[in-house]
Amino acid sequence: MASDSNTTPHHALTACRGSLLWVAGFSLCLNLLMLTPALYMLQVYDRVITTGSEETLLMLTLVVVFLFMVVGGLEWVRAGILVRLGNRFDAWVSEPLHAAMFRRGLRHAAGQSAWPLDDLATLRQGLAGGGLLAFFDVVWVPVYLGLLYLFDPWFGGFASLAGVILLALVVASEKATRGLLDEAGREQSGARELAAGNLRNAEALDAMGMLSSIAGRWLTRHRGGLWMQSRASDRAAMLSSLTRALRLLLQSLILGLGALLVLEERITPGMMIAGSILLGRVLSPVDQLVGSWRGIVGARAAYRRLEALFREQPPSPPAMSLPRPEGRLALENVTAGAPGGARPIVAGIDLRLEPGEQVGIIGPSASGKSTLARLVLGVWPAWDGCVRLDGADIARWDREALGPHLGYLPQDVELFSGTIGENIARFATVDSDKVIEAARRAGVHEMILRLPDGYDTRIEASGGVLSAGQRQRIGLARALYAKPALVFLDEPNSNLDHRGEQALAHAMGALREEGVTLLVISHRTGVLRGVDRLLVLESGRVRLFGPRDRVLARMAGRDSEAGAGKVARRRTSDSEAP
Numbered sequence: 001m002a003s004d005s006n007t008t009p010h011h012a013l014t015a016c017r018g019s020l021l022w023v024a025g026f027s028l029c030l031n032l033l034m035l036t037p038a039l040y041m042l043q044v045y046d047r048v049i050t051t052g053s054e055e056t057l058l059m060l061t062l063v064v065v066f067l068f069m070v071v072g073g074l075e076w077v078r079a080g081i082l083v084r085l086g087n088r089f090d091a092w093v094s095e096p097l098h099a100a101m102f103r104r105g106l107r108h109a110a111g112q113s114a115w116p117l118d119d120l121a122t123l124r125q126g127l128a129g130g131g132l133l134a135f136f137d138v139v140w141v142p143v144y145l146g147l148l149y150l151f152d153p154w155f156g157g158f159a160s161l162a163g164v165i166l167l168a169l170v171v172a173s174e175k176a177t178r179g180l181l182d183e184a185g186r187e188q189s190g191a192r193e194l195a196a197g198n199l200r201n202a203e204a205l206d207a208m209g210m211l212s213s214i215a216g217r218w219l220t221r222h223r224g225g226l227w228m229q230s231r232a233s234d235r236a237a238m239l240s241s242l243t244r245a246l247r248l249l250l251q252s253l254i255l256g257l258g259a260l261l262v263l264e265e266r267i268t269p270g271m272m273i274a275g276s277i278l279l280g281r282v283l284s285p286v287d288q289l290v291g292s293w294r295g296i297v298g299a300r301a302a303y304r305r306l307e308a309l310f311r312e313q314p315p316s317p318p319a320m321s322l323p324r325p326e327g328r329l330a331l332e333n334v335t336a337g338a339p340g341g342a343r344p345i346v347a348g349i350d351l352r353l354e355p356g357e358q359v360g361i362i363g364p365s366a367s368g369k370s371t372l373a374r375l376v377l378g379v380w381p382a383w384d385g386c387v388r389l390d391g392a393d394i395a396r397w398d399r400e401a402l403g404p405h406l407g408y409l410p411q412d413v414e415l416f417s418g419t420i421g422e423n424i425a426r427f428a429t430v431d432s433d434k435v436i437e438a439a440r441r442a443g444v445h446e447m448i449l450r451l452p453d454g455y456d457t458r459i460e461a462s463g464g465v466l467s468a469g470q471r472q473r474i475g476l477a478r479a480l481y482a483k484p485a486l487v488f489l490d491e492p493n494s495n496l497d498h499r500g501e502q503a504l505a506h507a508m509g510a511l512r513e514e515g516v517t518l519l520v521i522s523h524r525t526g527v528l529r530g531v532d533r534l535l536v537l538e539s540g541r542v543r544l545f546g547p548r549d550r551v552l553a554r555m556a557g558r559d560s561e562a563g564a565g566k567v568a569r570r571r572t573s574d575s576e577a578p
């Protein structure tokens, strides 16, 4: 069972058609066997009672007992196939779905939610549940109807009418609940995301006494979703009770109709009883459909959402496999913004870095420094121009193959659930030597050894046992793991103490010796002491770029000019003052 990145739910269903055919086959046998009670009644009333033969009754009863044992066995096997069908479907879809979710998260700031996994669970349950069986059973309704018509056209007509009425109720149920259920689903998943965000920021909320007001926002959405869900459930329950009562009534009425036909000598008493049983078989799939309608509608909506997700986030075309880069970086007149965004964040960026060069990036807040990092690392695509690593367009590299050659320390360091060793090794197979080497280069080895379980200390996604500075230093070790060719550090010293800063300066020195290209964003000048060149960004454009000292001198000159300008303006205004 191999899923590839192109496997959509539709493809997975097609791949599972073998199992679906088996379920259809079992359903065929079961539906044929379900004629047993009707045939038994027919024989008992019309043969046993009229002849008084006890042996016939015994034989018929033994046959019926055997057939019902077969029914039990077939139902059991069919249920097992359905469970495996759900699992098979999941196995096909889960991996490409996880990748599509990821692509969505990268491309849309608002797309970082795990609803597709909920949808996958809904769909899997829909496949393994009774809703699917109802569809297989519905196919057999015409056979039962045909038999009823053979008994007597009045019988067949009555059963057809009953089927149509119940079907109309199913349609009404669908219409009455679909909109509400969709809306309820959206509200509830919104409420879940809100709660997850609140939990992530629990300390800040508690510290600033924001818990009750933020809980109020969550409650409004949660209750809104619940209210819509309840309204949909009320309507569905009303229609489903009506359907059940109607079905029982119709089964009694057909006995009355049968009695009338017996009195008119159009059918035998056996046919009268068998007819009632057959009507039950006609109506039961409809009843089943009503019962599982919510699940069916939910599964269908989940299927459509997942198909849309795969359509919106197609896998990237297979990329070139290139040799290990040396770290030559070129940004050729690059303009870019957030994926899906309307306005560019950086524009006309043009710079070239040789392997081993170190560049410091400075600029006011929101000038586009972190955006530049995302571009250089190929996380966000360039809207215009091109980002090249060793001459190759970074967008064309295979992400999995390129990753080990890049080191990235984001501004908000996220560590993942697992051990410190696993985090440094980027969750690939842990190579202890490489992990320790990366930790040493980041100057964090001693600090890790002092932790309760050293490299095996478990951390949770939020960081758990670690302080912000420790997280940042372990993040640096992760960025340096396995000697990448290009490293981008986004404010690597924002949480560091003096020793941490020293370790960082040491790591930068080691990177220079190894010929690793380094870009480092920082608001603090200490870390920029060792860089070769400085790039000053302002409003998404390069204001200054050149050797560090010259840029610093130009900036100092500008500042003093600006300062002198201010003084001159003040003097002028002073002199203009009355």
Ligand SMILES: Nc1ncnc2c1ncn2[C@@H]1O[C@H](COP(=O)(O)OP(=O)(O)OP(=O)(O)O)[C@@H](O)[C@H]1O
Binding pocket: 109, 338, 341, 345, 363, 364, 365, 366, 367, 368, 369, 370, 371, 372, 411
């Ligand atoms: N995911 C995003 N979606 C839309 N806009 C974004 C996104 N990330 C950043 N921006 C916008 O891009 C602009 C530049 O942000 P960026 O994070 O690149 O700035 P920065 O120079 O790194 O700022 P800081 O020094 O405060 O970290 C900001 O106006 C920000 O609102």
